Amino acid sequence: MTTTEDRLDTVALQRLSLNTATTKYWTLQQAIDGAVRAGIPALGVWRDRVAEVGTDRAARMIQDAGLRVSSLCRGGFLTAADPAEQHKALADNRAAIAEAAALGTDSLIMVVGGLPDGDRDIVGARHRVADRIADLVPHAIEHGVRLVLEPLHPMYCADRAVLSTLGQALDLAAPHPAGAVGVVVDTFHVWWDPTLAEQIARAGRENRLAAYQVCDWNLPIAADALLSRGMMGDGHIDFDTIGGWVRDAGYTGDIEVEIFNADIWAADGDLVLATMAGRFVDLVLPAAEPTR
Amino acid sequence: MTTTEDRLDTVALQRLSLNTATTKYWTLQQAIDGAVRAGIPALGVWRDRVAEVGTDRAARMIQDAGLRVSSLCRGGFLTAADPAEQHKALADNRAAIAEAAALGTDSLIMVVGGLPDGDRDIVGARHRVADRIADLVPHAIEHGVRLVLEPLHPMYCADRAVLSTLGQALDLAAPHPAGAVGVVVDTFHVWWDPTLAEQIARAGRENRLAAYQVCDWNLPIAADALLSRGMMGDGHIDFDTIGGWVRDAGYTGDIEVEIFNADIWAADGDLVLATMAGRFVDLVLPAAEPTR
Numbered sequence: 001m002t003t004t005e006d007r008l009d010t011v012a013l014q015r016l017s018l019n020t021a022t023t024k025y026w027t028l029q030q031a032i033d034g035a036v037r038a039g040i041p042a043l044g045v046w047r048d049r050v051a052e053v054g055t056d057r058a059a060r061m062i063q064d065a066g067l068r069v070s071s072l073c074r075g076g077f078l079t080a081a082d083p084a085e086q087h088k089a090l091a092d093n094r095a096a097i098a099e100a101a102a103l104g105t106d107s108l109i110m111v112v113g114g115l116p117d118g119d120r121d122i123v124g125a126r127h128r129v130a131d132r133i134a135d136l137v138p139h140a141i142e143h144g145v146r147l148v149l150e151p152l153h154p155m156y157c158a159d160r161a162v163l164s165t166l167g168q169a170l171d172l173a174a175p176h177p178a179g180a181v182g183v184v185v186d187t188f189h190v191w192w193d194p195t196l197a198e199q200i201a202r203a204g205r206e207n208r209l210a211a212y213q214v215c216d217w218n219l220p221i222a223a224d225a226l227l228s229r230g231m232m233g234d235g236h237i238d239f240d241t242i243g244g245w246v247r248d249a250g251y252t253g254d255i256e257v258e259i260f261n262a263d264i265w266a267a268d269g270d271l272v273l274a275t276m277a278g279r280f281v282d283l284v285l286p287a288a289e290p291t292r
Numbered sequence: 293m294t295t296t297e298d299r300l301d302t303v304a305l306q307r308l309s310l311n312t313a314t315t316k317y318w319t320l321q322q323a324i325d326g327a328v329r330a331g332i333p334a335l336g337v338w339r340d341r342v343a344e345v346g347t348d349r350a351a352r353m354i355q356d357a358g359l360r361v362s363s364l365c366r367g368g369f370l371t372a373a374d375p376a377e378q379h380k381a382l383a384d385n386r387a388a389i390a391e392a393a394a395l396g397t398d399s400l401i402m403v404v405g406g407l408p409d410g411d412r413d414i415v416g417a418r419h420r421v422a423d424r425i426a427d428l429v430p431h432a433i434e435h436g437v438r439l440v441l442e443p444l445h446p447m448y449c450a451d452r453a454v455l456s457t458l459g460q461a462l463d464l465a466a467p468h469p470a471g472a473v474g475v476v477v478d479t480f481h482v483w484w485d486p487t488l489a490e491q492i493a494r495a496g497r498e499n500r501l502a503a504y505q506v507c508d509w510n511l512p513i514a515a516d517a518l519l520s521r522g523m524m525g526d527g528h529i530d531f532d533t534i535g536g537w538v539r540d541a542g543y544t545g546d547i548e549v550e551i552f553n554a555d556i557w558a559a560d561g562d563l564v565l566a567t568m569a570g571r572f573v574d575l576v577l578p579a580a581e582p583t584r
Binding site: 120123154155162165168221223224235 | 413418446451455456457483485486489509511512517528529533
């Protein structure tokens with residue numbers, strides 16, 4: 001029996017998507033079941049969770065549960081200087097594009113990669129990223145999938161992504177059709193950027209704002225810096241202001257919660273989803289609502 | 293007796309400055325003596341080292357040793373919303389300006405401060421920094437001291453500095469005379485910035501490039517993120533490229549080595565200075581030389 005409260009919750013959660021990295025130790029089936037129990041209608045899916053059952057079966061499982069896929073995480077790692085490595089990276093990204101299409105999402109999140117081992121030429125690495133994106137665009141268009149460039153926090157510049165700001169992502173996207181290359185605003189990565197308001201507005205004008213991902217910036221930075229992402233409300237990010245900029249840029253799509261955090265991973269998954277849904281409704285959704 | 297090799301070294305080191313944070317456990321006198329032994333002609337001095345003997349005596353000690361002061365570290369912490377806190381911060385910065393003048397340096401490095409406790413309004417914090425800089429400029433001009441704005445790495449945005457990029461620093465400086473407000477390029481903080489080449493050139497054009505500080509970006513990020521700074525050559529920064537941009541912007545001043553790093557602090561100070569001088573000559577100086 002569905003109560004009024006349940007129905008209200010479902011309406012409030014209609015734009016919420018659970019990124020499977022938030023519940024790292026759940027299998028795809030567990031993530032699907034957890035999302036359904038929590039009234040969350042969408043999943044952002046990592047490729048390891050897809051690989052665990054195969055793409056076609058993953059697509060069926062998600063569809064059968066009545067969920068949609070907000071994005072596939074992730075393609076990228078395009079900075080190699082070695083031709084054999086470049087070839088491998090392109091093959092892997094083409095496979096990811098096909099996977100995204102098979103899963104019914106048009107968004108493939110792209111983490112472009114850091115400096116190759118022992119290489120300090122960041123300018124050169126950025127040029128190679130631009131070249132590899134150009135290589136991939138025809139394949140993306142063919143599959144109806146958008147390469148969604150993700151600027152990562154500058155603390156990951158050496159080892160994860162030489163793409164560090166939204167403005168840089170939009171410049172990188174500029175030579176390509178807006179339907180083929182978009183950008184994602186992930187609050188953790190870009191909240192500090194003094195040009196954020198202006199670049200989010202630009203992303204809207206240029207029709208490239210493809211995804212909005214949220215989590216908080218907690219301090220201290222975790223011993224493993226990758227695990228510093230926090231639950232919304234636990235850190236220093238002003239979701240109201242950033243959410244308003246995203247809304248004003250015309251974004252009305254899914255809002256993914258993607259949290260890498262050892263404490264959250266160790267907690268009970270259903271409790272994590274309940275907290276996440278509550279924080280989403282209290283802190284993230286109000287500013288992001290177009291009707292506000 | 294001075295050998296030819298010693299004299300060559302002294303020439304090679306003429307732009308090198310030891311920031312006292314690099315030898316954290318040395319007193320001011322020890323830092324002076326160490327710099328003299330190593331043939332390093334300048335010190336970047338932290339205020340705690342000055343306070344330990346008093347400003348006038350510190351100035352005399354440094355001058356008597358034949359050294360110059362490349363900068364005083366540091367003023368700033370200007371983000372308070374509370375009027376009493378603002379008043380305290382201004383008083384402290386006025387004292388720092390007077391100290392810089394007494395020490396014979398025209399450069400007061402400014403770390404602007406992070407978000408006040410529990411405050412998430414980064415846009416408001418940045419406006420307050422701009423207002424406080426404006427409050428301090430007349431005092432700086434009166435003392436012949438330049439407020440040298442330091443963009444800090446975005447990973448310190450919440451707790452240390454809401455000033456994160458060189459472009460933002462130049463925008464913040466723009467309303468004021470170039471002689472009163474400058475900027476510092478610290479490789480650790482800005483190496484990742486995709487607009488770095490363009491903003492260093494702009495700093496040169498606008499006559500605001502007041503200081504060049506070097507150290508490396510090491511991974512993993514240290515458990516205490518403040519201590520992640522590495523010896524040049526140990527990390528991922530391309531000093532040749534950045535040094536060339538700084539040279540092309542017309543900078544010919546001192547180059548300070550400022551390293552916060554627990555391992556380096558625990559090492560023998562004379563060995564640290566020898567390594568530092570060697571890495572400076574090999575990795576930093578060649579690109580920074582105007583005659584190159």
